[in-house]
Amino acid sequence: MTNIATAEIDPVSLDLSTIKFTAEQFERLCEANPDRSFELTAQGVLVIMPPVGIESGNYESELGGQLFVWNDRSRLGKTFSSSTVFTLPNGSKKSPDAAWVELSRWEAVSRAERKKFAQLAPDFVIELRSETDRLPPLQAKMAEYRDNGVRLGWLINPQDRQVEIYRFDREVEVLAAPLMLSGEDVLPRFTLDLSLIWS
Numbered sequence: 001m002t003n004i005a006t007a008e009i010d011p012v013s014l015d016l017s018t019i020k021f022t023a024e025q026f027e028r029l030c031e032a033n034p035d036r037s038f039e040l041t042a043q044g045v046l047v048i049m050p051p052v053g054i055e056s057g058n059y060e061s062e063l064g065g066q067l068f069v070w071n072d073r074s075r076l077g078k079t080f081s082s083s084t085v086f087t088l089p090n091g092s093k094k095s096p097d098a099a100w101v102e103l104s105r106w107e108a109v110s111r112a113e114r115k116k117f118a119q120l121a122p123d124f125v126i127e128l129r130s131e132t133d134r135l136p137p138l139q140a141k142m143a144e145y146r147d148n149g150v151r152l153g154w155l156i157n158p159q160d161r162q163v164e165i166y167r168f169d170r171e172v173e174v175l176a177a178p179l180m181l182s183g184e185d186v187l188p189r190f191t192l193d194l195s196l197i198w199s
Contacts, residue, residue: 026093027117030085037083040093049095056130062196063126063156064098070183070190077102077123085117088148093117094141096125096153100187121149124186129157142166152186158197 026040037049052060060082068079080086080099087093099122109118125145127138135157142155146166153166163181165173175181177198183190 023087023093023117030117037095038093039085039095042088042090042092050132052130052132056128059156059158059197060097060128063128063192066192067098067100067126067187067190070187071100074189075103076188078106080122086122087117087119088121088144089119090144090148092144092148094145096122096145097128098126100124121145123151124183125150125153127153127155129155129159131159135160139164142172152184154181154192156194156197161198163194 039047071079078101082097085093085095102123142153145153151168155164161177163175179195181192
C-alpha cells in the first residue's frame, strides 16, 4: 500500500494551447490565486505545482538564505525566491526554488518589466527535490533552464543523496552527497553548505 505522506505526486497539468492562453491571462490567473503556484510550458500547458512539506520548505529557505547572504555581501546581482516567475526565451514560465541574476542583466530590465513576469533567464538556479517530486520532470526542467541560457543550475536530490550540476552547453555532472558546492565563475567565492540536507 502506498504511503500517501511520501508518495511521489505529479503536478497537475492542463493543456490550454488550443485556447491560446496568453501571458497576460497567465499573470491574471496568478494574481487571482496567490496561494497557488503555477508554471506554463512553451507548448501552452498550465502546470499547477503541489505544495511541499515543512522539511522541504525548511531546506529551501536555508539554501536560499545562503545565496542571499552571499549576494548581500558581494552586491553582484539580485536573488529571487521560489514565488518568482521567469519567462524563458522559449516562452515557458518557470519558478525555480532559488535564483540569481547578474546585476548588469537585472539593470537592463525596465522598471515596468520588473513588475511583470519579465522575459529573463536567471544566471543561476536551484531546484530542490521534495518528498513528493518525481525526478524525471525535475531533470527535464533543469535541462530546459540550461538550454535557455541559465549558466549554472543545481538539482539537489535528498532522496538519492546526490546533486546534479547543469552548466550551459555542457554535460550534466552528478555528485554523491557533496558537503559543499562552489558557485564557480558564475557566483564568485560563493559556496553552498549542504550538510543540513544529508544529516
